[in-house]
Every structure is written in C-alpha cells, then in structure tokens.
Amino acid sequence: MSASHPAAVGVSSSAERRHVMAVCAHATLAELADGIAAVAPDLAATVVRPPELGLVMLRGRAGGDGAPFNLGEATVARAAVRLSSGEMGLGYVLGRSLEKARLAAIVDALAQVPAHRPALQRALIEPVEARRLRERSVTAAETAATKVDFFTLVRGED
Amino acid sequence: MYVAVKGGEAAIANAHRLLASERRGDPAVPEISPDQIREQLSLAVDRVMSEGSLYDRDLAALAIKQARGDMIEAIFLVRAFRTTLPRFGYAAPLDTAAMQIRRRISATYKDLPGGQLLGPTFDYTHRLIDPALAGDETAVPAPLRAQIVSTELVPHVTGLLDGEGLIERNAPRADGLPAGDLTREALEFPADRDLRLQCLSRGDEGFLLGMAYSTQRGFGRTHPFAGEIRMGEVEVELFAEEAGFAIPLGEITVTEFETVNQFTGSESAPPQFTRGYGLVFGHCERKAMSMALVDRALRADELGEESGAPAQDQEFVLSHCDNVAATGFVEHLKLPHYVDFQAELGLIRKLRREHTARHVKEAAE
Numbered sequence: 001m002s003a004s005h006p007a008a009v010g011v012s013s014s015a016e017r018r019h020v021m022a023v024c025a026h027a028t029l030a031e032l033a034d035g036i037a038a039v040a041p042d043l044a045a046t047v048v049r050p051p052e053l054g055l056v057m058l059r060g061r062a063g064g065d066g067a068p069f070n071l072g073e074a075t076v077a078r079a080a081v082r083l084s085s086g087e088m089g090l091g092y093v094l095g096r097s098l099e100k101a102r103l104a105a106i107v108d109a110l111a112q113v114p115a116h117r118p119a120l121q122r123a124l125i126e127p128v129e130a131r132r133l134r135e136r137s138v139t140a141a142e143t144a145a146t147k148v149d150f151f152t153l154v155r156g157e158d
Numbered sequence: 159m160y161v162a163v164k165g166g167e168a169a170i171a172n173a174h175r176l177l178a179s180e181r182r183g184d185p186a187v188p189e190i191s192p193d194q195i196r197e198q199l200s201l202a203v204d205r206v207m208s209e210g211s212l213y214d215r216d217l218a219a220l221a222i223k224q225a226r227g228d229m230i231e232a233i234f235l236v237r238a239f240r241t242t243l244p245r246f247g248y249a250a251p252l253d254t255a256a257m258q259i260r261r262r263i264s265a266t267y268k269d270l271p272g273g274q275l276l277g278p279t280f281d282y283t284h285r286l287i288d289p290a291l292a293g294d295e296t297a298v299p300a301p302l303r304a305q306i307v308s309t310e311l312v313p314h315v316t317g318l319l320d321g322e323g324l325i326e327r328n329a330p331r332a333d334g335l336p337a338g339d340l341t342r343e344a345l346e347f348p349a350d351r352d353l354r355l356q357c358l359s360r361g362d363e364g365f366l367l368g369m370a371y372s373t374q375r376g377f378g379r380t381h382p383f384a385g386e387i388r389m390g391e392v393e394v395e396l397f398a399e400e401a402g403f404a405i406p407l408g409e410i411t412v413t414e415f416e417t418v419n420q421f422t423g424s425e426s427a428p429p430q431f432t433r434g435y436g437l438v439f440g441h442c443e444r445k446a447m448s449m450a451l452v453d454r455a456l457r458a459d460e461l462g463e464e465s466g467a468p469a470q471d472q473e474f475v476l477s478h479c480d481n482v483a484a485t486g487f488v489e490h491l492k493l494p495h496y497v498d499f500q501a502e503l504g505l506i507r508k509l510r511r512e513h514t515a516r517h518v519k520e521a522a523e
Contacts (some may be wrong), residue, residue, distance in 0.1 A: 057249065064316075070338070077271075080400070
C-alpha cells in the first residue's frame, strides 16, 4: 500500500497489524464471521486476490538456536481484499480454509479504519484473546499437575 | 527393467472398487470420520505429518482413512498432495525456546529451572491392555490442574551447560547462505548438516529408530544423554513482501530432542560435550530421539571421530531413510516385468543348453 493512498491516514503500524493478524490466525471461522458481522454488517469488500491455497516451508535451527534448516512444509491459505473506503487487507492463515483467509483479510482491512477499531476490539480481538488465554492457562495448569520430583536412591553395598 | 503395459482397465477399476469396499469394512460398524482420526488417533496423524513433511492435521487424518491405516501409503498421499500446491515462501525459524510446553523432561538434571513436566506420556504405564476401552464409551476423568508457578519462558537444558562452557555452541551459519532445501535440489554427498536435518526430520521412524539403536549397541558409539525433550506449541511467522513485515500464521505442535554426548577437544581447545538434535512435526518422541542420535552419529567426520559404522555413513542413512522413495523402488517390483523376465528365461535356457553340451562332451572324452 503506498503512502499516498487516500486511506494512508488510517494505516496502522506494522506492530498493530501483526497483533490483529495473530488474533485472526488463532480465531475460529465463527469468531471471525461473528466479529465482522458485529462491526460492519453492511461491509463491501472487493477481492483483490482470490483466496488461494499454498505451502510455506517451515524452518528450525540446529540445536534450537544454531544455523537454520528446512523442517517441512505447512498448508497456508491466503487472500487480499480492499474495502470501499480503500483500505487493503491481507489474510494468511495455517490450514486450508479459504474462507478463514478471506475473513482474516477483511479484519486486517477493518482494523486499519480508526472508526472501526473500538468495535473490533470489543467484538473480536478481546473475546479471542480471552479464550486463548483461558485455554493456555488450562493447558499450563494441566501440565503443571504432571510436574515430577524424582528421588535418587543410594545404591546398596552389594 | 520395467516396460510399460496397456489394457486391464476394467480389472483395475474393479480392483479399486473392491478396495473401497474393503476400506469401509463391515457396513454394520459405523464409518470412521477424519475428525475422529484427528482427535483419537492423533499420534498416527502426527507421524503422517512428520514423514509426509506437511503440517496439516485434517489432511493427514483424511489420508489415514483413505489409506486404510497404511501409514506409508498415507504419507505417500500427503507427499503427492503437496506437489499440487504453489510455495508461498519460507517461514522464519521456529523459536522453540518460546514454546508453550506440554511436556519437558531431562535425564541429565533432576532439578532444573522450569521443572520436569511429564505431560501426556506412555512412560511409566504398565503396557497392559485396558479392556475398559473396548466397551461402551466411558467418561474420561478431567485432567487435574495445579497452580502455575511461573509463566516465564523455560530455558533449554543445554543452555545451563553452555553457561559454563561445558558444551559446544550451536554455530550460526558461517557462509551467510540460506539453508539448503532438498525439495528443490537433489541431495548430494557430502551433505551439510542443514540438509541432513531436513532429510532426517522427514525420514522413516522405523529406519531411524533402527539406526539410532545400532549406535547404542556399538556401531558408532556416541554415548548420548537425553539433555532435554520438549513438546508443545510454537508460533509460525512468514515474511510477506506485500505486507513488508512478518505475518503470524498460527501455531503448530513440535517435538524437540537434544542429546548431550561425549567429548570433543584438542590441544588448543579444552574438552566439551557435543550435541545431537531432533525436531519433528507433532508429538513424535521416538522419532525426535532417533533423529538426534543419528544426527550426532553423522557428525563423526566433522568431530574427527572414528567412523565406518552404518549410522555414520551419510549416503547410506540419507539415501535410505525416506520411506516414500524406498517403497517406490521396492514396490515397483510388483509391476509387470514380463519382457525383462522373458529375456532372463532365454538366457537361463541358453546357459543350461551350454552346460549340458559341456557335460556330454566331457563324458564322451
């Protein structure tokens, strides 16, 4: 998106966009659809790039922090949309849901419109983050219950 | 040599129809859904993702259903599927230090920062068949929860040794080039460690397990300790040109294993522990461990160790650990080799005629 674009005034910083995109990646299809419906029920979004499936090669590092290596691929769906007000949105999500990529692109575009930001925060970002936090806390608590303390036994004389 | 054949279309179509019926099994038994496979045969799904080298739980579950549970067939289906899709790019390296840990143990330290977390493990089960699972659906008791003491990142165990300089550092890439990719260029030998790790991570679990076991039994002994095994979720990010920044794509489950092995050192450098590394899609612990043992064995030349054992032979290990390649060549023997065999028949008849002629001649003399 060029800086001379009419919508450039409302363009979020890349850190803000990354945050919204992370929420979209972790959201369910229903959460995205409901969130968009609550924020912009009469939304008109033009498809700039039709949703498509592809692969991303994931990487690891030798020893966890050494030289990178190619680990294997993952399926990714992506899409790009433009709102009638000009904001361009990108959706990139793991998996094969083209609809999820399209909705994620719409959310990215909506989040760049300052007027929509508070409603989006209430209707989508906060609920998804709260659910994620809850789920992660449950996982952490269940894992913590399996924390083990082994005792080292002294060997006998023979 | 295989020579192409024609015909047989009707028989092949009928065979595949019969296969579909066999796959379904007794129609009186409810059909299994990919969702059920994904949720209840999750370790089978993980293995298909790992060896299919494609992270997609739903796709792997569907492949397992279609393949009637034949894992290598399912892996083959997944590998074939990936060839139909374009490549969007290369993700940023996964940060396993930032993992949401669901299992993490070390056999080197009893007490370590972050603790020993058993997680969902078969370890310490008695391996007794549970008849209760064969009956009607029973309610599974909810997992217990404990107070979370700390939400800080859990450091890698090897980092503790590194702090004292007791273990070799994981060297960054010296030449500044991107990691090699064996899905783009055929493997050549000797292969650098980045390509070896890629090849091992998608290698056959059984093959790598056997190779790893051979090093423990004395064929290329490296005396490993389980430095750390950890399993959980990590975030994936892709730098997208059109955005100009790294886009978070979601999270995946991986298993990581790092060994602490016996020493290297020289006149100038003091002795240090060495490392082997395993990183695998999903919860594939046996595979991650096997990978790390074989990775360490394959570093024999680099570390100036005596070599010559099968697990230390790059070409032997890397050329034969891919089960799709292996099954392709072994199973092609089933295809019609009629022309080839006719030639062999002609040859053996000729050899026998000559043999008989020689004997008759010798007897006459």
